[in-house]
Amino acid sequence: MKKCSLVVWLVLSAVGSLLAQRTITGTVTDQQGEPLIGASVLVEDTQMGTITDIDGRYTLEVPETAERLVFSYTGFSTETVEIGASNVIDVTLQEGVVLDEAIVTAVGLESNRRQLGYSVQNVDADEVVGSRETNVVNALNGKVAGVNITSSSGAPGASSNIRIRGATSISRTNSPLFVIDGVPIDNSEIGNGVGGVDQSNRAIDINPNDISSISVLKGPAATALYGVRAANGAVIITTKKGAEGKAQITFNANYALDQYNQVPELQSAYAQGRPSGGAPIWRGPHTAEGFSWGPAISDLEYSNDPNHPNAPGSLFFFEDRYTFDPNGFLVPSGTGNGNPAQVYDQYDFFKTGNTYDVNLQVRGGTDRIRYFFSGGRLESQGIAPNGEWARNSLRLTTDAQLTDKLNVGLSANYVNSGGFRVQRGSNIQGIMLGLLRTTPTFDNGNGKSGQAAADDPGSYILPSPAGAQRSYRAGVYDNPYWVVNKNPFEDNVSRLIGYVTAGYEFLPSLKLNYKLGLDQYTDRRNWAFDINNQLFGSFDGAVNQGVYTNRDLNSDLFLQFNQRLSDFFSVSAIVGHNYFDTKYVSQQTNGFTLAASDFYHISNASDIQGFETINRKKLMGLYGTVDLNFGDYLFLNLTGRNDWSSALPEDDNNFQSYSASLGWAFTEMLGLQNNPVLPYGKLRLSYGKVGNDAPIYATTNYFNSAFNGGDGFISGIQYPSFGLNAFERSTQLGNNMLLPESTTTFEVGGEFKFFRGRVGLDVTYYDSESRDQVIPVQISSVTGFTSVIQNAGRVTNKGWELVLGITPVRSQNFTWDIEANWTTYENIVEELAEGVTNIFLSGFTSTQSTAQVGEPYGAIWGDPFAYNDQGQRLIDADGWPILGTSKVVMGDPNPDWFGGLRNTFTFYGVRVSALLDFRKGGDMWCGTCGILDYFGTSQPSGDLRDESVVFEGVLPDGTQNNISVPYADPAAGLGGNYWIRYGFGGISEMSIYDTSWLRLRELTVSYNFPSNLFNNIAVEGASLTFTGRNLWLDTEYPGIDPETNLTGASNGIGLDYFNMPNTKSYNLGLQVIF
């Protein structure tokens, strides 16, 4: 909040410079003379404006210099009226079809939607900001057809995975290009793996409050101007700009409460322990027992008697009490002190998180210079104690008309973001891992919960043996409260995104533009693992520091030609040059063996290793595009680009992209504009090819610093070691014959407006094919290499996208709008390199997300049960299913279809909007579920452990299985237990689930205070908004909210292994405009 004081000062000084004013009043009505309530009245080219009141009346202060007013109302024509001598302007708006919508396309060009021959979808500022999402990527969720967004978790600052029309590339990124105001920016993420913490994707640095609109370019026809960077579509973000007029100040404050929205159910009936001698026995925390296959909790009570036959050794007593639990250790009822064993809710670890977001914006200008300034701070305290993430953002954008012909502009956005991240996923520090495996009789918080327990070392450190970790298995898995204190992970990003631009108008039809954009950030991270004095190990601790810098420089010089040659024919064209230079430097220092506890600095380490990576790439492109307009109803666009990339082999390093698109507004041609049923219809047809170049340094063989590994359970040995240094030949075989990947897409679609524009429909079908996949093909390691970068493989993607808009009710006081989008696609890996059937994308050796020939992209591959050729499961003579011997594809993580449905009701000043988000199909491996079953903490392992089952399948003699086997007969020991006998966490097939869901992604209720409230004060308008995010979720998935991905924005999908839960939030926001 302190940072806001500067902002306030700036604002106040800006307010001082108010210009001379005049007041204009009037009424806005429809054709029947009925007043239009809430119609917008704006001074042209400015943000100065107001809305009409209940009588359709408005009063507006305008500068003396203002020339025209713009009147608009949803579903009606927009009228621009000259301001004459009169101070009264009454306007009548025509009900009808709105055809003109400005869309920002490639290279920051603005185009009119009606002229486009390809599919583009726009998301406006209200929808972006209104979602109250921290991450701009999530703000698009459920709103754009063809766009699939998966946030990796609800942890503050967690990344989000965005795919436009599925995946095109097997090993290269599938993330779209993010472009802000014509400058491509970095949206990578560093370091998301199966363990560690949830990292951010860097688009999270963008302050959603600064955004004016986002357009999503889906296919090559839309993105060909970006050449080899555009294979995955593009997200074109336009930020708010200055506008002529007095300084308008907008202040926004939001406060939200966050809670987890779904977590796996845990059993509360059985204690820690395992069967021994045919009966379940209690084995307490001091034994490091992992299982909750112990006796029924109702049969146990406490004892602190050191002479009890079950008493642990004296080491585990402190002041005559059991050190792990002051209530005592557990003994059979009747042999202890009579106090029955207690059950604890592990989820009380989580607290209610909160987020506040404060923004101040000032915009204004003269006819020569316009400015926009914004400052904002968002701070999010996660649901896990100590977890937090914050973003401070400052932006200044100005543009100036220096002469009649020359204009210049400058924009700078400084962002500082980062926080304290908590460990998750597959690592023994993982919060969910430690929490969910905890036996129901162990209280992680030792009498406290949430933040209070995290703040009290008594919850995670034992009094005896002094300093040892207090956890349900004596530190084998870390107590989550230990983790949030002793395993800090902090990151701090400083980022500058900006551009300078200039344009010179030689003729009204000929303009030269230049824009130099810069995106530079430094991400500093410090993370540590304190000396862990667990009972059965002595991890000596580690501190790590990393500095990751990325600098993207983008230069665009282009000449723009625009000429109406006759009444019937006009042409516009662009030729340009692009230069892109990127440099990424990662410097990491890992220190081991700490000297002192609670001191997380590199100087505390006894053994230190340093690593550096430098990645550089330069890209040059020449491009041209021509738009031909025939009679305002037939539009042809041709685009071409040639790229030269440093990552490609030196003697063959160029790549051509091209596209052609045709838009035919047949209603315009046939003069049907006034037809009440179909006043507007346009057909679109396009074809294009774009690319994805090779990874850097893939053309040569290198020697790396030597590393010994090959175990899978333990770390390797990294040189320098043994007092000397050493190197080894890289296991990746270089290839100096690489070609770039290319994606070609054929797209056809149409836009239709029915019934005076009350119903709008946009349909798109596309068929795309990505060839020459640049794949690090896994080769037999017997060759001495484990992979070779090759051009091999083909991925296809076909899909339908539908956008529907309906306005069922539009009356003076009440409007009901429906917006829906629906997407289905089929994303198939058609071919891989010869002899390669499977490529690892992400996950574990046992269960992984893969690319496999003939299977959907990301197919889940893992261990099955054995089946015969008829598809019947094979059951052994003892009644147990037989294990298959080879891995198979067992799930498709891609949804069958998905979409969003928004209903908006406007009633006087109140607006209620609800966005439902639905998804059908799509599998997920719930690794969490299998592991919890294994340890006996899951609800099913509690409910079913005394039950028996007849497994579906056939016996060795071919008959239907009829043998009943007990799930977990203690007499059969651990090895006879269904959830244990197939290995750690069971086999993959036991944990594959459908993720279909229906959720209320957003619920917004907003109220605009009537403007007459503010007549006597400097306030122009104010509104109050409640936003509920993710309030309701309906899914059969048994784990956390299935909108999750273990490896963040990586290519692999469909894996859940102790991911952090997702959140729901309740947000209250106030906006005041001065």
Place this chain on the structure above:
Amino acid sequence: MKKLKYIFLTLSVLFAASACEDITDVNVDPTRLTDVNLNLLLPDALSQTAYNQSANPARMPAIIMQHFTGFDAQQVQYSDYIIAEDAFNNFWNTGLYSGVLRACQVIIEKAQEEGNTYYEGIAKIIMAEGYGMSTMMFGDMPFSEALQGQENLKPAYDSQEQVINGLLAMLNDAIGLLNSPSGVNPSSADLYYGGDPEAWLKVAHALKARYLAQTAKRNSGNWSEVLKEVSESFQSVDEQPWFQFEGNQIANNPLAKFGIERPNTLIVDEGFAQKMTDRADPRQDYYMEFSGSQWTFYNGSNPNLVWTQSSSATPLISYVELKFLEAEALYQTGAGNGEIQAALSEAIQASMDQVGISDDVSAFVAERSDLSGLSGEEVLERIIEEAYFAYFGYAWQQVWHNYRRTGYPDLSPNPDGTNGLNPSGGIPQRFLYPVGEVQTNLENVQAAKDRQGGALLDDPVWAFE
């Protein structure tokens, strides 16, 4: 105003033009080398060998041979003989073929170019050991077509017999090379011996003795050669090739790494601990400690546990093993009990010395090496059984080979050990070929499986059929 226009035009064109510079120069990684000297390559091959010896290729036989038992997580399923295609995938890829064997291949090629027989000889010994340890795990292996890079992306599998003959020939090569060393001495790059060719010659003979013995079931004539090789090898624990790990968390002993990084998932088998107690074996306190509820092999603060400290050294091949091989070879070649007993007694005593027992344990050694009253198979059983107790901590592979070759010691398979990977439920006879080969070299690995009866866990490898 004209001025502004020209300034703008000039600047933008200049920048665009400067951007037209040569872009290709940036595609060279400034952080990596494209060629390195031999002395910077050798340490990697040696430490990878030591790492392999104490990592999962050691732990898994230790589980199967009931020195260890799984207590938690994947180790439990291994104890139930659910040892699937992925169990050794990492080892095969980055530990073995694209690990130590790749490193040796690079060294051999470069040493041959430079005419340096020190490096070539040592690399061949290390490579032979790599093939030896792995063929005993998997049976048939790619050998003659291996490590050829782009030249052969689908290497065929050689029979185990060919692999073993090949590695014995490689050891003979090494002996020839090191007998007349030339070129720059590796000195400190040789982490075992500091560049002493005489010492390496003895290692070559020791390894020959091992692999001749382990294939003697197929050729009983090997036993007399074993005796000859043993006599040409090292003569004390001190002379054996020790690899010294470091006491930090980076280059520490893999068994200690496992104890630290995977605590309480693997413990000492209760039955084995009981046997040691019953024998009053003086080595028990050096192998394990009782933690209150189970026997653990790792405790970083108990330096008595000699094999599992971070800084514990491990021998590439031990003097103890040579003496056991000698005892068995004497038995197999018809020597008298007295002669066998001398070798056996030396083997057990060396094992005591190796763990650092300074107390007089001669009574125990005498008792356990006393062959009086034993005859025929009983003598063999005693030798192998004593090796079972002596190899704990550093030679688990040999325990398993001995068991598969002789059937000793007498162990009962885990009653829960029947599954699709191990249909007959017995103690595993081999490991499955890794899933990586199934994914990338299917035809060849399938052919190898087919000619070895399916190559599931219960199909013995050629040497032990």
